[in-house]
Every structure is written in C-alpha cells, then in structure tokens.
Amino acid sequence: MRQHLGPTLPSSEITPQRLYLARREFLGASVGALATAAFSANAFAASLAAKPGPFRAEDKPTAKEAVTTYNNFYEFGVEKDDPAKNAGTLRTSPWSIVVEGACDRPGTYALEDLYKPAELEERVYRHRCVEAWSMVVPWIGVPLASVLQKVGATSNAKYVAFETLYDKEQMPGQSRRVLEWPYREGLRIDEAMHPLTLLAVGLYGETLPNQNGAPVRLVVPWKYGFKGIKSIVRIKLQDSQPRTAWNVSAPSEYGFYSNVNPDVDHPRWSQKTERRIGEFRRRETLPFNGYGEQVAELYAGMDLRRNF
C-alpha cells in the first residue's frame, strides 16, 4: 500500500509557506491587484488551518496551478479550463445545506454548523478521472461520517443522495442541458460512512477555489472523479439507490458505483492506464485507485463488471 497512517508533512511544507504569505502581502499592498483579484474565481481563497489526517498518499502532490485550472465542472462550461475562467460568478458565502430524509435532526444547516474548525484534516488523495487522467490533491475536510452522525442518520438510511446548487445566474453552464441539472450523486451508506470518504472544504492549505467545488464537495478517492459532487446544497438519506447525473446521461457508460477499475473499460476507451498530470509516460491504473486494502471488502461477493 503506497500510503501510511498518522501525521506527516502538512502541505504548507510541500509548497513553501513564504510563497503564500508573499502573495498575500503583495495583494494587500496593491489596490490594483485587489481590483483584478476581485474578478478571479480564486479571489476569496483564505488560508485554512487543518491537522494532518490519516490516508496520506506518498505520491507527489500535483502542482496547485494544475489542480485549480484543469478540471471538469460542467456548471461552468465543458472545457477543462472553463471552471477556472467562469466560476467567479458563484457566491459561496453564506452557504446552507438542506439535510433531509432518514435522520433524527433534519433541517437547513449553515455550512459552518456541520463541523468544527478543529475537526478539519488534511488528506493527500490520488484522484482518478474517468477520462484517464489523474492528480494527487492535498484536500482539507472532515469525514462525511462525522456529519452523518451529527445529523443522526437512522437505520432506514441505506443510501445518501447529494445535489449541487441549481442556479443559472451563478452557474451559467446550467443554461445548456449538457447533463440533467441539478447535478446529482449518491453513495451507499457503507461507502458514505467509510473513513476515506471526505467532505472537503479546502485544498492546498486554503478554502476551496470556486472552480474546485466551493464551498463544500465530496471526495471519494477510490471512485472516478465525477462521483465527487461539488458545491453541495442538499444531502438526503434514503432507502433507495439515488439517481446520479452521469448514470442518467449515459447508463451504459457510467454506473452507480463507478469504482476505479482497470479491468472494466469505459465502453469507448480503456481504463487500464492513466496520465498523471505533470508526468510524461502513462502509468498503470490501480484497482480502487490503490485503495483496495481499505475498501475492497465493501464489495465482497459483488460482480464488479455488472456493478460498474
């Protein structure tokens, strides 16, 4: 297993702290720079303290520049650089999340009320996109399990359904029906409660940039990236398997589980290898994205070709 438990270097030492501070000083000193920054999606990223958490992949983290400029977030356009260009229209504060369904304390929660700042952990996860590219990201967040315990998920909660914000003003990409909006995702309850499953609010020592799913997103490192629903406004605990956006769009190509699996190809392309962003040669894709030791037992006895 290419990872180990326990505290190691926080990402503030991966990327020199001085660099961040210097940038901040520069921004603070220059009115012009501030004015420019107001138009960039990243303008309000604030530093975010977090204790080093478990599950830190030993892989070298992908450059922050790449993590924040190359991703899919169709709510802001279908090209990889669209989110970074267009996500400035998203207003992330205040932010509330509706929690409903099979739980003892349903209601509308302010994001801040779902976790305590002291609970925030940094975790370095491999991220594998279904398009056969990958990254390594130092996320900051809390285990989804802690939030589900807080709202008192009951035994009727067999699945968790998530929804992204649906607002064409803030998310211009939703004016075109590329997918069924709002974006929906879901997990089986044991997947949702698994210690690896993270509700992320930051990356690289700062609050999430808008383009990466601010202010709160899901990170499920053993599944393809699209399972990591962004800008979450609704969490529903239910007893039936939820609809998920890509499955609705192309059921033969994107299953509910979507576990990273080099042996089950996408119907149109191979999933055997991936290009790690920043590397030249492709690398082999690992079953469950290298997290098999932690999660394979969740799927014991299941046919993963049928349940792709």
Place this chain on the structure above:
Amino acid sequence: MTKRIRDRVIYAVVWLACAAPLLFLVYWGLNDQLGANPITTGLRFLGLWGLRFLVAGLAITPLRGWFGWNFLQRYRRTIGLWGFAYVALHLLTYIGVDQFFDWNTILKDVLKRPYITFGMLGFVLLIPLAVTSTNAMVRRLGGRRWRQLHKLAYVIAPLGVLHYDLLVKADTTWPWMYAAILAVLLGWRVWQVRTRRAATRPVSA
C-alpha cells in the same frame, strides 16, 4: 504588381495560414502554454485542425458553384495536403507521445475502440490521396481516374467527424456542427449530380 507576383504572394499567404496552427502549437508548447495536460491538448488540437482542413477542402467546389469563386481551385491541393499533415501529426502524437509506442495497446485500441477504428480507417484512406497529389501522378492516372480516386474524401471527412463524436463525453455540439456542414457540402454534390442527370435525360415517351 504583375499577376504572377500577386499569385505568388496570395499562395504564400494561404500556405502560411495553413501552417499557422502548427506554428502556434509549437510556440505554445515551447512556452509551456498548453495547460496542465499538454499532451492531450496538443493531440486534440492537431486532430481538430486536420478535420477543419479536410472540411475546408471539400468546401471549395461548392463555393465555386454558389459564388463563382473559381480562384479557390488552385489552393485546394494545398489545403488538402495540410489536412493530411495535421492528421498524420495527430496520429504520430497518439502513437509516439500519448501511448509512447505501446504497440500492443495501440493495436487493441484500433481493433476494439470504434472511435479509433474509424479514425485509423480515415487516415489509411487519406494516404493514396496524399501520394497521388503531385502533377505527375495526376497525369499518370489520368484526370478521370484521379477524380474517381479522390472522391474518397467524401468518406474520409465523415469518418473524421464520427471519430470526433465518439470520443466526446456529453456535449456533442461541435461534432454535430461539423456533421451539419459536411451534410451541406456533400448534399449539394448529390443534388448537382441529380439535376445534371435530369437535364441530360433524353426527352422521350
């Protein structure tokens, strides 16, 4: 300016316009301006320009028919050959950079992945057109046979669009735009043939 010099200047401009995307790609590549995933970005860029030039080549005869722009004819070969060049570079990038000469995987891709099968078929069909593009080859084949052979372009361009459409994840707007343009360009040809046949049909009975 004599006509000869003017023609040469125009030809140079057309040639440079065809080379421009490649020059930009090289410039961006050398200056690290292709984004976080330069290999995929470059691969897509070359493929897209290949398709654009192939479609542009097929637009010339209809444009002559609609607007009488007969002067375009003399640039058709240049445009078509540049289309071939971009497609060839696209393929070489896939083989040598994207897959790093992993012949086993490439062979499987060609046999198993319809989008790669169609793309590869399109490239193979382009080869005889590129080879027979010289004046000497036109003379050797004779105009009639040469024209028959080059009708392969009517199959190759749609294969390119299909190749493009099949790799897009959800938003197929652009592939459909190219498909629509091709439908007009090829549909016009069908309509031409029909009306010509109707005009030459013997009036009897």
